[in-house]
Amino acid sequence: MASTTSILKLFSILFASTAISQIALAGDPDIVSDFSVPLNVTNIDGNFFTFTGFRALIGAPEPTxxxxxxxxxxxxPVLLGQSVSYAVLQYPGGTTNPPHTHPRSAELLFLVYGTLEVGFVDTTNKLFTQTLQAGDLFVFPKGLVHYQYNCDETKLALALSAFGSANAGTVSLPNTLFVTGIDDTILAKSFKTDVTTIQALKTGLAPKP
Incomplete structure (x- = not known):
């Protein structure tokens, strides 16, 4: 007959497995109405479902x-519960979107014009890269480290990204590691370098006054 301790251990393993499975399947929470309305919104018409924030990009000077x-x-706000969001990305010549992750969604990138070198690293540390031309689509799997680089020093690249979450989240590796106050010694040991190098990296990434 199994001991109480053995039963408790088995129960703990099953509980942990169930919890991990639920986390793995987690996404935006379902809503029980057609759409979600913030408490401070009383008048619902077509304007509530319209986003005009991209208008400012039309005819605007190219960013530097x-x-x-x-x-x-x-x-x-109407995106709450809809499991979708969008972004416009502008890359002046020679600029990057540094390595980062989106913990709550995959990213489907459509290159409108220009060229981009893109890549992501999977959980076996294998790097997948591609050079995108205008009209190409590329998917960055959920939660994996990825980047984009406009290798053309003279021309702007423009891309549109779709996400399967209303709040995909962005974790920038350079900022997360070097701007959040992690101890210099810990970072130096982690990257097998010295404190002076870590401090130089932190200085370079510090917000401009």
Whole structure:
């Protein structure tokens, strides 16, 4: 007859497995209505379902640094519960969207014009890369580290990204590692370098006054 301890251990394993499975399947929570309305909104008409934030991009001067303009739940509240969001990405010549992850969604990128070198790293540390031409689509799987680089030093590249979450989240690796206050010694040991190098990286990434 199995002991109480054995039964408890088995129960713990089953519970942990179930919890992990639920986390793996987690996404935006379902809603029980057609759409979600913030408490401070009383008049629902076509305007509530319209996002005009991208109008400012039409005819605007080209940016001098990488720029992303989002239409997520933060900017467009009707997206709450709809499991979708959008972004416009502008890459001046020679700029990058540095390595980052989206913890709550895959990203489907459509290159409108220009060229981009893109890549992501899977959980076996295998790097997948591609050079995209205008009209190409590329998918970055959910939660994996990825990047984009406009290798043309003279021309702007423009891309549109769709996400399967109203709030995909973005974790920038350079900022997360070097701008959040992680101890210099810990970072130096982790990257097998010295504190001086870590401090130089932190200085380079520090927000401009």
């Amino acid at each position: 640094t990488f720029k992303v303009t989002k239409a997520s739940a933060a900017e467009f």
